[in-house]
Amino acid sequence: MSQAEDIVDDLDEAAEGRDRVRAGEIADTIGHRGIGALLMLPAALELTPVGGIPGVPTVLALIVATFAVQILLGRDDMWLPDWIAQRRIDKGKLDAAVDKMRPAAEWADRHLGRHATWLVDAPAPRVVAVAILALCATVPPLEVVPFASSIPMGTIVLFGLALTMRDGRVMALAWVAFAAALWGVWTLWP
Template sequence: MAGARQQKHECLEQVIDGVVGLGEDQDKVSVSDIQDTIGQRSFGPFLFVPALIEISPVGGIPGVPTILALIIALFAVQMLFGRDHFWIPDFLGNRSVRGEKLGKGLNKIRPLVRWLDKISRARLSWATSKGALRLIAVLCVLLATSIPPLELLPFASTVPFSAICLFGLGITTRDGVVVVLGLMVSVGAFVLAGMGLLGG
């Protein structure tokens, strides 16, 4: 049990530690820097790290939610087609944020990551099967496309990013309950996106 928990800790909080460390060591942290730090572990971190960055105070910077949505959509498409090495174009990879702001933003939501780390465990394996991963990839693309119009509404883009974050966490920890929760939040995100488009 302790070994399994330690493994999850490395997948979740240790990933965040790596990104926070970048912010402490560098004045500017690019998307490519974060990609290199995450490595080619699995699909999960490539979804939950950008989503966590948006949910953190960094997501309040104008334009950041849309850029992160593009990154997630790109990763999700590659995930859909079964790629195991993710590619990102230079125009996205070179985008950067102040290291200090990134580190502080992620540290503020560290208690949430630590709590998720403690409660997550392998369950409902069907929700993290290969077929389910393809469905999650499609949903992540759809959620990402809903984000640019939502950026016009204060904090509205946090809802689809929360769903994407849950998907990433569920995939990483093999916790189908978290994936199902992500599905539920996705419904709310699509309703919110529809209201935003009608309102526009």
């Protein structure tokens, strides 16, 4: 099983032969991997140097929130509003983000998998969606503190990873990180 590496490869292939890639094309490319990947990848992009560009963390949080609302509503097919789907990401920045994500994906494929799946089975995705919406709401105000938005986005990565890899151990860790993120956001709140 190489789920995480396959997702990173798909992300890399989405940018192949182009100078810029639309967010909608990226979502379409990885959408078949499931809801966890759609939650995880925009949040993981925020943890790379791309997240240091003013406004990008908020746009990425909006993308994640769009997917979280759809999960909460029980949708199977995910979509992006056109104003988000048409946003473009520079190939160089996307390549750099993919390079940063690849070692983590390789590690995840080696060490994670079906453990304590009762923590990731229904209704877990809907409960996670509520937690993710709360985390996304903290991102715009946290942008005034450089890289502070990485706290909630890192937690979203854990939730997405747990759902993607179907690993309840990661889900338990994500809930601990959620509590820590809420505390961290509270202390950093401008």
